[in-house]
Amino acid sequence: MIKVKVKTILDFKIILGGKEEQYIEIKKDSTLEDLLNLLSDKYKDLTKEIYTDNNDIKESIAFLHNGVNIFAKEGLNTKLKDGDSILMFPPVGGG
Amino acid sequence: MLKGGYTGKILRVNLTTEEITKEEISEETAKKFIGGTGFGLKYLLDEVDPKANPLGEDNKMYFASGPLSGTKAPCASRIAVVTKSPLTGAVGMALSGGYFPVELKFAGYDMLIVEGKSEEPSYIYIKDDIVRIKSAKKMWGMNTLDTQRYLKHELDEQNARIACIGPAGENLSKMACIINEKRAFGRKGVGAVMGSKNLKAISIRGTNEVKIAHEEAFEKARKEMLSAMKDSPVLYSGFSKLGTPMIVDSINALGIFPSENYKTTGVKDYTKSLGAEKTKSRQIAKEPCYGCPVGCAQLKLAQGNTKYVGKLSDPEYETYYSFGGVTGVENIDSVIAADYICDEVGLDTMSTGVTIAFAMELYEKGLLTKEDTGGRELNFGNHELMVDLITEIAYRKEGLGEMMADGTKVLAEKIGQGSEKFAMNIKGLELPAYDPRGAKAHGLNYATSYTGADHNRGYAFQEIFSIPVPKAYDRFAIKGKGELTKWNQDVRAATCDCATMCAFLLDMAVAGIALENTANLVNGASGLDLTPEDVKKTGERVNNLARIFNINSGFTRSDDTFPERILTEPIKGGESEGQYISREDLNLMLDEYYKERNWSEDGVPTKEKLEELEVEYLYEKLK
Numbered sequence: 001m002i003k004v005k006v007k008t009i010l011d012f013k014i015i016l017g018g019k020e021e022q023y024i025e026i027k028k029d030s031t032l033e034d035l036l037n038l039l040s041d042k043y044k045d046l047t048k049e050i051y052t053d054n055n056d057i058k059e060s061i062a063f064l065h066n067g068v069n070i071f072a073k074e075g076l077n078t079k080l081k082d083g084d085s086i087l088m089f090p091p092v093g094g095g
Numbered sequence: 096m097l098k099g100g101y102t103g104k105i106l107r108v109n110l111t112t113e114e115i116t117k118e119e120i121s122e123e124t125a126k127k128f129i130g131g132t133g134f135g136l137k138y139l140l141d142e143v144d145p146k147a148n149p150l151g152e153d154n155k156m157y158f159a160s161g162p163l164s165g166t167k168a169p170c171a172s173r174i175a176v177v178t179k180s181p182l183t184g185a186v187g188m189a190l191s192g193g194y195f196p197v198e199l200k201f202a203g204y205d206m207l208i209v210e211g212k213s214e215e216p217s218y219i220y221i222k223d224d225i226v227r228i229k230s231a232k233k234m235w236g237m238n239t240l241d242t243q244r245y246l247k248h249e250l251d252e253q254n255a256r257i258a259c260i261g262p263a264g265e266n267l268s269k270m271a272c273i274i275n276e277k278r279a280f281g282r283k284g285v286g287a288v289m290g291s292k293n294l295k296a297i298s299i300r301g302t303n304e305v306k307i308a309h310e311e312a313f314e315k316a317r318k319e320m321l322s323a324m325k326d327s328p329v330l331y332s333g334f335s336k337l338g339t340p341m342i343v344d345s346i347n348a349l350g351i352f353p354s355e356n357y358k359t360t361g362v363k364d365y366t367k368s369l370g371a372e373k374t375k376s377r378q379i380a381k382e383p384c385y386g387c388p389v390g391c392a393q394l395k396l397a398q399g400n401t402k403y404v405g406k407l408s409d410p411e412y413e414t415y416y417s418f419g420g421v422t423g424v425e426n427i428d429s430v431i432a433a434d435y436i437c438d439e440v441g442l443d444t445m446s447t448g449v450t451i452a453f454a455m456e457l458y459e460k461g462l463l464t465k466e467d468t469g470g471r472e473l474n475f476g477n478h479e480l481m482v483d484l485i486t487e488i489a490y491r492k493e494g495l496g497e498m499m500a501d502g503t504k505v506l507a508e509k510i511g512q513g514s515e516k517f518a519m520n521i522k523g524l525e526l527p528a529y530d531p532r533g534a535k536a537h538g539l540n541y542a543t544s545y546t547g548a549d550h551n552r553g554y555a556f557q558e559i560f561s562i563p564v565p566k567a568y569d570r571f572a573i574k575g576k577g578e579l580t581k582w583n584q585d586v587r588a589a590t591c592d593c594a595t596m597c598a599f600l601l602d603m604a605v606a607g608i609a610l611e612n613t614a615n616l617v618n619g620a621s622g623l624d625l626t627p628e629d630v631k632k633t634g635e636r637v638n639n640l641a642r643i644f645n646i647n648s649g650f651t652r653s654d655d656t657f658p659e660r661i662l663t664e665p666i667k668g669g670e671s672e673g674q675y676i677s678r679e680d681l682n683l684m685l686d687e688y689y690k691e692r693n694w695s696e697d698g699v700p701t702k703e704k705l706e707e708l709e710v711e712y713l714y715e716k717l718k
Contacts, residue, residue, distance in 0.1 A: 060328040067671055069563075090333070094412050
């Protein structure tokens with residue numbers, strides 16, 4: 001097993017059990033998709049918040065693996081390593 | 096012949112000769128420059144010597160609204176002021192919203208040009224065709240909010256829309272802004288240019304309507320825009336309720352909320368003290384601009400400390416940074432009060448806060464002593480002293496006030512001893528609220544923006560919000576950032592700065608359709624026949640024009656850079672830990688950026704590029 005950090009902010013905290021930051025244990029060689037499946041089982045509202053009707057991740061959601069937008073890399077196929085950091089946040093704007 | 100959108104008129108006021116003239120604006124100019132910033136820049140290039148003293152009589156100010164201002168297009172009440180900046184010596188361009196922008200159009204003008212210098216304090220009075228230069232002696236010394244109140248009474252014109260300067264502009268602080276209502280032409284010291292002309296205020300009352308050339312086409316485009324706004328996942332659901340400070344949480348989570356003059360970015364987290372939850376506890380009302388169904392400006396009422404309690408103000412995200420993170424301050428009420436006082440005295444909240452943060456580090460390093468501070472402890476986090484210093488800066492109070500009044504660059508020159516290495520400015524303009532070490536295209540825009548470190552000239556929403564338009568980007572990567580920065584700068588210049596449109600729509604609602612929608616709206620309003628490609632080309636033209644002015648002002652490739660801290664010190668914690676922009680990386684990004692722009696290796700626009708942009712006459716200016 002490996003352990004990864006899942007972090008979120010704003011309204012997504014409610015969806016992820018009110019936790020801003022949590023550590024999740026998952027099988028070695030798991031992908032981000034595996035992690036999302038695991039989280040979706042644990043937190044029932046997650047699926048509708050982050051997936052479109054076509055089962056794609058909503059474009060408006062920020063989804064970062066070790067600080068980097070996963071869609072600029074290998075997307076949900078990204079392999080996880082022990083100590084990785086996952087950051088998800090709802091649509092935001094301003095500045 | 097322009098059939099609508101534009102009024103087709105320019106108003107020129109010479110404060111030296113007191114001549115007031117009205118000129119036509121040509122269809123060719125409208126086609127090539129669209130309006131707003133485009134108009135201002137075209138005239139700046141034509142009329143102002145790039146070597147002119149920004150605070151001298153030869154500098155001019157171009158106040159220009161866009162063709163959509165005053166129409167029913169949503170969120171189009173924007174106006175640019177273009178001038179030569181005293182803070183940077185480069186093109187100074189600042190935009191404001193509120194109600195002032197549309198009033199200029201209702202009075203019958205696309206642009207107001209102010210030139211020369213009054214002998215005595217004066218203001219410009221405009222009521223449709225009636226234009227006068229009047230004495231402002233009674234208002235000299237008055238703060239901006241009282242100036243607006245007073246002037247409405249003097250004119251017996253409660254519906255006048257007024258832009259004015261406060262004591263900071265009168266005292267020629269290079270960080271002075273121009274305030275209209277409680278909005279601001281905030282940055283680059285444009286308020287000092289007004290002050291140098293002895294111009295206290297501009298009062299406008301307009302009673303005309305902006306005509307629409309093709310009602311049906313315009314309405315169709317307007318509905319497209321409204322529908323995109325409605326479909327936005329954040330514009331109404333989040334942004335309209337929290338305003339720009341909603342991103343305090345996300346920028347902290349990304350580890351790029353600048354802290355303590357960029358020393359502790361990513362190490363200190365400000366979400367609890369300044370984030371959305373805290374903001375909600377102070378919000379009591381909205382303050383929308385003309386024709387805006389969103390209403391992002393949120394009025395907040397300060398509580399607690401007797402110095403702050405009762406102050407009602409609308410600090411933006413940037414101010415949460417400049418009087419929050421970067422100064423190490425975690426007291427939201429002091430941020431609200433600082434915002435209010437800056438508006439009153441007419442100071443840019445961003446440059447002012449960053450300058451105070453710089454002074455705090457100077458103090459901690461012993462480069463400023465208690466002798467300089469009048470016995471006061473100027474440590475990071477000292478919010479009471481931070482708030483006190485704003486007024487001292489505006490009045491150039493002997494000691495710290497005078498030392499700090501012209502921003503970080505001048506303060507570093509006064510202090511010396513290598514302090515410029517952590518004076519957080521580019522070309523003299525203080526850095527905005529995103530540590531560029533963790534967002535490289537956002538940073539490259541700071542380094543290359545024609546106004547200095549200016550997030551609004553090419554905001555990389557791809558890196559900051561993970562919006563995949565035109566595609567998804569790795570914010571830490573170097574490659575591809577030249578291309579992206581050009582795209583961001585050109586699209587934003589054309590659609591937001593020229594047309595004009597609120598920049599938040601671009602980020603949150605219309606990024607994918609902005610060029611087409613702007614073309615449709617401008618064509619519908621004016622009867623022009625711009626293609627989306629023409630619109631984008633206007634953005635590129637604007638960035639090339641400004642570059643030429645800056646080159647002739649003395650800027651070179653070596654000015655497209657960062658403070659030493661960004662180039663050598665990695666971020667020490669959080670989601671961007673270890674990131675920085677080495678000199679090698681900066682050079683790689685600049686090479687790519689210049690190549691994308693078809694500029695020389697030195698960053699000079701080529702003849703070929705200027706021909707393509709149909710401004711080949713400017714090539715002569717480069718020789």
